[in-house]
Amino acid sequence: MADTHSIIGTKNKKGQTYTDTWKMMNEAPRTPSFYTGSEVIKEAIRRASCDVMIAYPITPQSEAAALIGELFAEGYIGDYFRGESEFAVMSQCAGAAFGGARVFTTTAGPGTMRAMENFPMWSGARLPIQMIVTCRGINSPLSIQPDTLEIAYLLNTGMLVWHAETAQDFFDWILKGYIVSEEPDVHLPLALCCDGFFVTHTKDVVNLTPADMCLPPYDPYRSPVPCMDMECPPVRMMRDPFVMKSNYISYATHASWQQEIWAAVERSRKHTIHWLNGLIDTENTDADIVIVASGTAVSQGREAIRMLEDEGVRCGLVKVKALRPWPEEEIRQATKNAKHIFVPEFNVTGWLAKEIRATVPNSQRVHAGPHVCGGMTMPPEIIVSEIKTALGMKTFSMAGRGS
Amino acid sequence: MSDYRVLPGPEHFLPPAAASMGIRLPNPGEAHINGVITSEDKAYEEAARQFLMAKVPTIFPGPLVLWAWNEKAAKKATAVRHLFNTLKECVQPGQKPMLIPMPDYRPKYPKINPEVEINPNHPNLTIWHNKIDCCMFIGVHCHQANLSLKIIRGGTSCYTIAMCAQAGHEDAMLSFRDASVEKIMRLADTVKRLKGTVQPRLTSAKNGASS
Numbered sequence: 001m002a003d004t005h006s007i008i009g010t011k012n013k014k015g016q017t018y019t020d021t022w023k024m025m026n027e028a029p030r031t032p033s034f035y036t037g038s039e040v041i042k043e044a045i046r047r048a049s050c051d052v053m054i055a056y057p058i059t060p061q062s063e064a065a066a067l068i069g070e071l072f073a074e075g076y077i078g079d080y081f082r083g084e085s086e087f088a089v090m091s092q093c094a095g096a097a098f099g100g101a102r103v104f105t106t107t108a109g110p111g112t113m114r115a116m117e118n119f120p121m122w123s124g125a126r127l128p129i130q131m132i133v134t135c136r137g138i139n140s141p142l143s144i145q146p147d148t149l150e151i152a153y154l155l156n157t158g159m160l161v162w163h164a165e166t167a168q169d170f171f172d173w174i175l176k177g178y179i180v181s182e183e184p185d186v187h188l189p190l191a192l193c194c195d196g197f198f199v200t201h202t203k204d205v206v207n208l209t210p211a212d213m214c215l216p217p218y219d220p221y222r223s224p225v226p227c228m229d230m231e232c233p234p235v236r237m238m239r240d241p242f243v244m245k246s247n248y249i250s251y252a253t254h255a256s257w258q259q260e261i262w263a264a265v266e267r268s269r270k271h272t273i274h275w276l277n278g279l280i281d282t283e284n285t286d287a288d289i290v291i292v293a294s295g296t297a298v299s300q301g302r303e304a305i306r307m308l309e310d311e312g313v314r315c316g317l318v319k320v321k322a323l324r325p326w327p328e329e330e331i332r333q334a335t336k337n338a339k340h341i342f343v344p345e346f347n348v349t350g351w352l353a354k355e356i357r358a359t360v361p362n363s364q365r366v367h368a369g370p371h372v373c374g375g376m377t378m379p380p381e382i383i384v385s386e387i388k389t390a391l392g393m394k395t396f397s398m399a400g401r402g403s
Numbered sequence: 404m405s406d407y408r409v410l411p412g413p414e415h416f417l418p419p420a421a422a423s424m425g426i427r428l429p430n431p432g433e434a435h436i437n438g439v440i441t442s443e444d445k446a447y448e449e450a451a452r453q454f455l456m457a458k459v460p461t462i463f464p465g466p467l468v469l470w471a472w473n474e475k476a477a478k479k480a481t482a483v484r485h486l487f488n489t490l491k492e493c494v495q496p497g498q499k500p501m502l503i504p505m506p507d508y509r510p511k512y513p514k515i516n517p518e519v520e521i522n523p524n525h526p527n528l529t530i531w532h533n534k535i536d537c538c539m540f541i542g543v544h545c546h547q548a549n550l551s552l553k554i555i556r557g558g559t560s561c562y563t564i565a566m567c568a569q570a571g572h573e574d575a576m577l578s579f580r581d582a583s584v585e586k587i588m589r590l591a592d593t594v595k596r597l598k599g600t601v602q603p604r605l606t607s608a609k610n611g612a613s614s
Contacts, residue, residue: 126546184545185428185570222569224545226466226508252557253510253524255417256550263422263549263573270427
């Protein structure tokens, strides 16, 4: 049985030093590097002491799966292989995690939907798998452009769900994500989402931790459930499910099991706040108008705020970093002064606005929009226009642009 | 801070997980009593007092201390046995300390003999059958311990204590964290020190463990 503390300072087979994660993320020198989001995923995984990566490398949305294959060839990943489909990949991830491995995978859009059955299974089995979700359109006609609708489906799986704005968020959160999701009181899978294409295919300056430092390895003996054993739940449940026994005890057990998954999501709150420095970031929340957003809609919101400032309209910003656990109290506090709350989103249904409406008092303050979807970009001008329209100010229509 | 308190039941047809009611786990060096963070010192006193008050104080050792899978586990098992022997020495006539194992987590209903073992999927059967009014979980994997503790709170009036090797349990009425041989021995020492100072509760509670 490995003791994590005794491993700190020793080297792995690639010569990387197992480093205290807090020191590695907060005190170690950083090197600015110009990378695509996909390359950033690779660099984070190089430092993540991953045992297994399983890929369904449908390339258009992200090259990460293929790039991590290179890491395997270089000896940074314990094992790496391709599944027959996204469903197979997620099932194989479960197998590896049941066996006590630190597991990584990536998915996007239709692949996420195809594999969906596995995600509540991962949570129920308390498997701390990390899955990168580089969001893209999920409906026909297909699109490889960003559309965050798939996040709405992940919110009730019992997984932790974080939404990165930038490639820098991505790099840091992949590494921190393992630490949060492997805490014994949490021990849940993490869906680390970004708006695909915008983050994965564009280059940005990202400050990387030293490549010769890596996370301490996963210690499966701290798991809240036993390692894989065909006679014990949760594996036993799959061949002898409680639901097959029709009585109060069976149902009560299953109900308690579900409650325990959501209790674990709650417990992740303290660790997520510690590692991400809060579930939300805020700017100028004393303003009458506040934009609340997640993912790259935050960047567009920030630019819209700058444009509005030029016209004398002051706006605040709330960047929602964690969607599960949901920052209920934080959002309530950050929007308590707001007369208008705008929620720009890259999806057709406005799932984030619905969550915020259910969170804040006087929910008529929440303006669900602007929305774009199907891969459309969100020019900051349309956020400006939405705000000015709500305030009764004169604005122009983007529809005529380019005509 | 949450107004919810983790108290002996029977609480509800389906009681909530305490974490979902805003109860937070203690940090290292702390414990909780009824969901309120407290010092470990206070928790030792309260756990010992509850053991000495109970008609049937019971220890439920789980697989992590029942099997000698490493040196630490074997030492913990010896400490648990010492705690049980101390309890037997310190209780008064009419009190009946028990040591009932949770050897594994397989659903065994309806075949389980709840008199001789406890199972996380239906722990209330063992509580009811043996009229247990105070119990301590030790060496049970956290997920299964939380499952059990919540089901016990839902359907019985048993006072639950968790001696957890990890981060603790909100679903117990009293929880230690980072359990070690030293902590188990210190609890035994506290029981010994309080011997004769606590009035045992020799009748079952109103909606009691025997219901």
